[in-house]
Amino acid sequence: MPVTNFDFKEKYRYQNGFASYLESEAVSGALPIGHNSPQKPPLGLYAEKLSGTAFTAPRHENKQSWLYRILPSCSHPPFGEATPAKNGQEPVLEQSPSKLHYIPNQLRWDPFDHESDTDFVSGLRLVAGAGDPTLKQGLGMYVYAAGNSMDAQSAFCSADGDLLIVAQDGVLDIRTEFGWLLVRPMEIAVIPRGVRYQVLLPSGPVRGYALELYQGHFQLPELGPIGSNGLANARDFQAPVACFSEDHGSIALDGQNSYTITAKFNNTLFETKQPHTPFDVVAWHGNYYPYKYDLGRFNTIGSISFDHPDPSIFTVLTGPSDHVGTAIADFVIFPPRWLVGEDTFRPPWYHRNTMSEFMGLITGAYDAKKGGKGGFVPGGASLHNVMSGHGPDATSYEGARNAELKPIKVGEGSCAFMFESCFMVGVTDWGLKTCQKVQEDYNEHSWGGVKVHWKGMAALEGEKGEKHLL
Ligand SMILES: O=C(O)Cc1cc(O)ccc1O
Ligand SMILES: [Fe+2]
Numbered sequence: 001m002p003v004t005n006f007d008f009k010e011k012y013r014y015q016n017g018f019a020s021y022l023e024s025e026a027v028s029g030a031l032p033i034g035h036n037s038p039q040k041p042p043l044g045l046y047a048e049k050l051s052g053t054a055f056t057a058p059r060h061e062n063k064q065s066w067l068y069r070i071l072p073s074c075s076h077p078p079f080g081e082a083t084p085a086k087n088g089q090e091p092v093l094e095q096s097p098s099k100l101h102y103i104p105n106q107l108r109w110d111p112f113d114h115e116s117d118t119d120f121v122s123g124l125r126l127v128a129g130a131g132d133p134t135l136k137q138g139l140g141m142y143v144y145a146a147g148n149s150m151d152a153q154s155a156f157c158s159a160d161g162d163l164l165i166v167a168q169d170g171v172l173d174i175r176t177e178f179g180w181l182l183v184r185p186m187e188i189a190v191i192p193r194g195v196r197y198q199v200l201l202p203s204g205p206v207r208g209y210a211l212e213l214y215q216g217h218f219q220l221p222e223l224g225p226i227g228s229n230g231l232a233n234a235r236d237f238q239a240p241v242a243c244f245s246e247d248h249g250s251i252a253l254d255g256q257n258s259y260t261i262t263a264k265f266n267n268t269l270f271e272t273k274q275p276h277t278p279f280d281v282v283a284w285h286g287n288y289y290p291y292k293y294d295l296g297r298f299n300t301i302g303s304i305s306f307d308h309p310d311p312s313i314f315t316v317l318t319g320p321s322d323h324v325g326t327a328i329a330d331f332v333i334f335p336p337r338w339l340v341g342e343d344t345f346r347p348p349w350y351h352r353n354t355m356s357e358f359m360g361l362i363t364g365a366y367d368a369k370k371g372g373k374g375g376f377v378p379g380g381a382s383l384h385n386v387m388s389g390h391g392p393d394a395t396s397y398e399g400a401r402n403a404e405l406k407p408i409k410v411g412e413g414s415c416a417f418m419f420e421s422c423f424m425v426g427v428t429d430w431g432l433k434t435c436q437k438v439q440e441d442y443n444e445h446s447w448g449g450v451k452v453h454w455k456g457m458a459a460l461e462g463e464k465g466e467k468h469l470l
Contacts, residue, residue, distance in 0.1 A: 005350040011383040012180060012182050013241050014238035014239060014240065014241065014292075015238070015239045015240075015241060016236070016237065016238055016239075016392040017234055017235060017237060017239070017289055018159070018220055018232075018234035018235075018237040019063075019219065019220075019234075019292070020234075020239075020287065021286065021287045021288065022285065022287070023232065023242045023283070023284065023285035023286075024178075024179065024283065024284055024285075025068075025242055025282065025283035026179075026241070026242040026243055026244055026282050027043065027282050027283070028045065028046060029042050030042055030043050030251055030283035031283045031285060032068075032069065032241075032281040034046070035423065036049075036066050037066075041068055042068070042223055043068075043282065044072065044284055044297070045068040045069060045282055045283075046068070046069055046070070046071060046072045047066060047067075047068055048067045048068075048069060048072050048073060049064060049065070049066055049067075050064060050065050050066075050067060050194060050195070050216060050286070050288060050393075051063070051064045051288070052064060052065075052115055052192055052193065052194075052217060052334075053217075056355070058443040062287075062393050063192075063217060063286075063287055063288040064286050064288050065178075065285065065286025065287065065288040065289055066132075066179065066208075066284060066285050066286055067178075067281045067283075067284045068281065068282055068284065069177075069244075069280045069282065070246070070248050070276065070282070071248055071276045071279045071280060072243070073196070073278065075274060075276065075333070076216070076257075076272045076274035077257070077262060077272055077273065077274070077275070078272065079261075079265075079270035079271060079272045079364035080270065080271060080272070081265060081270065081271070082269035082270055082271040083120075083267075083271060084263055085118070085122040087332055087381070089115065089117050089118045089122045089123070090122060091121055091122055091123070091124040091125065091269065091428040092124070092125040092238050092372075092428060092434075093124065093125050093126050093140075093267040093268070093269070094126065094267065094409070094428060094429075095126060095129045095132075095133075095140060095267045097132075097426060099113060099428070099429065100128075100129065100214060100425075100426025100427060100428060101128070101426055101427045101428075101429070101432050102230075102385075102424060102426045102427075103385070103427065104385060104387070104388055104390065105385075105443075106350045106382070106383070106384055106388050106389075106390055106442055106446075107382060107383040107385075107427065107432075107438060107442065108376065108380065108381070108438070108439045108442040108446075109127075109380050109381045109382070109431075109435070109437040109438055110374075110377070110380050110436070110437040110439060111216040111377055111378065111380045112143045112145060112207065112258060112379055112381075112435060112437055113144040113145060113377030113378070113435075113437075114145050114147070114169075114205050115146065115147055115205075116147035116148075116205065116206055116250055116419065117147060117148070118145060118146045118147060118148065119146050119147075119148045119149060119150045119151075119199070120144060120146045120150055120156070120172070120199035120206075120358045120454070121150065121199075121262055121269075122146075123144045123145045123147075123371055124142050124144050124210070125143050125144065125145075125357075125428075125430050125431075125435070126140050126141070126142055126356060126426060126428050126430065126431070127141050127142060127143055127144060127381065127427065127430070127431035127435075128140075128141045128383060128426060128427045128428065128431055128435070129141060129425060129426060130356075130421065130423030130424060130425045130426065131214055131215070131423060132214070132271055133159075133160035133161060133212075133214045133265050133266055133267060135214075136161075136214050136215050136378075137214055137215050138214045138328070138413070138423060139161070139212060139213050139215075139319070139329045139419075139421055139425075140160075140161070140211070140212040140214070140239075140424070141209075141210075141211055141358050141419055141425065142163055142209065142210040142211070142212065143207070143208070143209050143360075143381070144165075144206070144207065144208055144209075144210060145206070145207045146199070146205065146206050146207075147204075147205045148199065148200060149199070149201045150198045150199050151260065151299055152198075153258050153259045153260065153261065153277075154261075154262065155196040155197060155198050155259070155260075155262070155278040155279070155349075156196070156198065156199075156259050156261075156262045156264070157195060157196045157197065157261070157262075157263050157264070158193060158194075158212065158263070158264035158265075158266060159193060159194060159263060159264065159265045159266075160193065160212060160214055160218055160264055160265070160266065161193055161197070161212040161213045161214040161431045162190055162192045162193050162212070162213045162214050162218060162319075163184065163190065163191045163211070164188060164189075164190050164210060164211045164212075164213070164218065164317070165188060165189045165190075165191070165208060165210045166188050166208050166209040166210065166211075166331075166360065166362065166417060167183045167184060167185045167186070167187055167188070167189075167206070167362075168185055168207050168209060168295060168360065168361075168362050168363075168378065168379055169205075169206060169207040169208065169378075170183075170185070170201060170203060170204060170205055170206030170207060170208075171183070171184050171201065171203045171206065172184075172189070172199050172200075172201065172206055172208075173199070173200040173201070174191070174197055174198070174199050174200075174290070175188060175192065175197060175198045175199075175200065175243075176195055176196070176197040176198075176240060176279075176289055176290045176323045177195055177196050177197070177278065177279060177281045177284075178195065178239070178240045178242065178281065178284055178289045179239075179240025179241045179242050179243040180240055180243055181238075181240055181267060181290060181291070181292045182253060182292075183292055183447055185208075185362060185363065185466065186294065186295050186296055186362060186415060186442075187292055187294050187295065188292065188293050188295065188331070188403045189226035189291070189292040189293075190218055190289045190290060190291055190292075190317075192288055192289070192290060195289075195290055196261065196278045196279075197290070198221040198458070200310060206310065207379055209381070209417075209419075211329055211331065211419045213319040213328060213329050215319070215321070215326075215328050216319055216320060216321075216328065217319065218317040218318065218319050218331070219318060219319075219320065220232060220234060220317065220318075221312070221315040221316065221317075221318045221330075224440075225426065226301060229299070230298075230299045230301050230353070231298065231301065231313075231314075231315065231316070232293060232297070232298055232299075232316045232317065232445060233297070233299060234298040235314060236293060236294065236316050237291045237292070237293050238291060238292050238293070239289050239290070239291045240289070240290065242281060242283050243279075244279060244280050244281055245277045245280060246277075246280070247276065247277045247280075248275070248277065248280060248380050249274075249275030249276050257273035257274050257275040258273070258275060259273065259275070259276065259277055259278060260272070260273050261273075261274065261278060269275030275460055288463060293316070295316070295333055295335065295362075295415060296335075298314075298316060298333060298335050300313075300314065301313050301334075301337050302337055302338070302339070303340075303341050303344075304340055305341065305342065306341050306342050306343055306344045307341060307344055307418045308341065308344060308345065308347070311332050311334075311348070311351050311406040311418065311420075312330070312332070314332045314333055314334060314335070315332050316331050316332065316333055316344040317329070317331045318330045318331070318332075321333070321422055321423070322343070322367040323422075326421065326422045327355075327421065327422060328421060328422060328423070329419055329420070329421050330418070330419070330420040330421075331417065331418075331419060332417060332418040332419075332420055333415055333416070333417045333418075334349065334366065334367075334411060334413050334414075334415065334416040334417065334418075335411060335415050336409060336410070336411040336414065336415075337409070337410060337411060338408070338409050338410075339407070339408055339409075339410055340407045341405070342371035342405060343405070343427070344405070345400055345401065346367075346400055346403070346405075346410075347367050347368040347370045347391075347392045347396055347397075347400045348391060348392065349391060350389065350390070350392070351389070351390070351391060352387045352389045352390075353384070353386070353387070353418050354386060354387065354422075355416050355421060355422055356383070356384070356385045356386050356421050356422075356423060356424060356425045357382075357383070357384045357385075357387070357419075357420050358381065358382070358383050358417075358418065358420075358421075358425070359376075359379070359381060359382045359383075359384075359418045359419075359421040360379075360381045360417055360419065361376055361377060361378045361380060361381075361414075361415075361416045361417075362378060362414075362415045362417060363376065363378050363413065363414055363415055364378070364411065364412075364413050364414020364415065364416075365414050366374060366376070366410075366411075366414070366416040367396070367410045367411060368391065368393070368394055368396050369382075369392070369396065369446070370391055370395055370396065374439060374441070374445055375445070376416075380437070382395070382442075383427065385424060385425060386423075386424045390446075391447075392448060393446035393449075394443070394446070394447060394448070394449035394450045394451070395449070397450065398451070401453075
C-alpha cells in the first residue's frame, strides 16, 4: 500500500490569496533556504521547475513554481496513444476548425445527462471552442459528467491550457501535485497547464462545466473606479498545501509500472505508465499553482440608480487577450443580488454582442429565462454566438415591463454563469447532435411570443394631433 501522509496532515487546509507567491512543505526542512536548486536538495529530494510563462516574461506576468519531489516527472517511458477507456466511453475533445459547426443560431441545451460509466477524463465533452492549442490561441468550452473516481493510480494533465472547472452537481476531491482541493457545487477550481491531478468523487456522480484557456492565464479583472476591493477578492482564493505519497516503486522503467499518466496534448490523449506516484511533491514554492474559489464569496456590485449595467461587473476571472479590455475568456456569474433601479427595465436588455456568450446554470433560475421543462435549467446551457440576437424571453419581458419597481432580490438561491469570449466559437458534433440535448424550439419558446407594443402612427397622430415623421 502506498504510504501517504494524509492522516497526519490536514487534507483540506489551504493557503489564501490570488496569484501570490506561496510556499508549502509537508515535511519541515524540505524547502531549501535561500536556494532553488542546491547541489543536493534537502531530504534527498529532486528539484523541478514548472514554468507557466516564458522564462523571460515580465515580472508582473511571470509564473513558475519549484517542486521538491521524490522523483522527477520525466522519469517515465515515452507516451503512446491512450488506451481506450475500459467502459468504451471516450472523452470528446476534437477541435479542428474543419470539424466544428459555425452557425449563427441561438442554441440552448437541456441538462446534459449524468453518466455512470465515466470518470472525470473520459466524461469530458467539448461542446464548443475556438482557436488552436498548438498556437496557444483560443479556448475550449466543456461539460463533464462522471460516475466514477479516477483510478487511484492515475493522473491527468493537459499541455493545452489552464482548466477552469465549474462544479454544478456533486463534489470533486481533486488531488494535485501541489496538494488537495475539495470543490463543491458553487465553487470553481483552476488547474494550470501541465499540473498533474486526479479527480475523486467522494459523494457519487458529478456533472459540471469547464473552460480551457489555451492562451495566457486567468487573472482578476481590473476594478477601475470600484476601488481596491470588490467582486472576487484576492484573499478568498485558496491554494493547496503540499501533500505527498511515498510510493516510488522501483526506479527501473521495467514494464511493471503501475501509475498511468494521461496527457492531453493538442486535444489528443496520450498515456504512459511509471512505477512511481506522480503525487510525490513534498514541498513547493512559487506563483504557479492550482486554486479554488467559493462563488458565494463574490462581492456583487450593481446599479443603485437606474439602468441595467453591462455584465462585466460580474466578472470573477478574466483571461485577457493582447488587446486591453477584450478577453479570450471572461468567467462571469449572476449571483443573488438586489435590484433597485428606478424607471428601469431590470433584466438584461435585448442585445447582439461581438463577443460570444456560453451560459450555464449551476442552481436555481435565471431572471431573464423561464426554467422548467424546455427552459434554461440547472445543468443545461445556452450559446449566443457572435451577433446572435438574444434577451429575455417574452414572458420575462412582459413580467419586467409591468413589474412594480420596488427593491427586489433576484436570484435568491441561484447562480448562472457565462463564459464570454472575443472569438466566434464553433460547436462540436457532440454538442450539436450526439448529446441530443439541443432544444429545437428555443427561438419559438423564448421569443415567439414577443408582443408589439408600438401603437402605430395612426394612433400617435390621433393622440398628439401631429405627424411624428421627420
Ligand atoms: O445574455 C445574457 O443573458 C447575459 C447577459 C446578462 C446581462 O445582465 C447583460 C448582458 C448579457 O449578455
Ligand atoms: Fe447576452
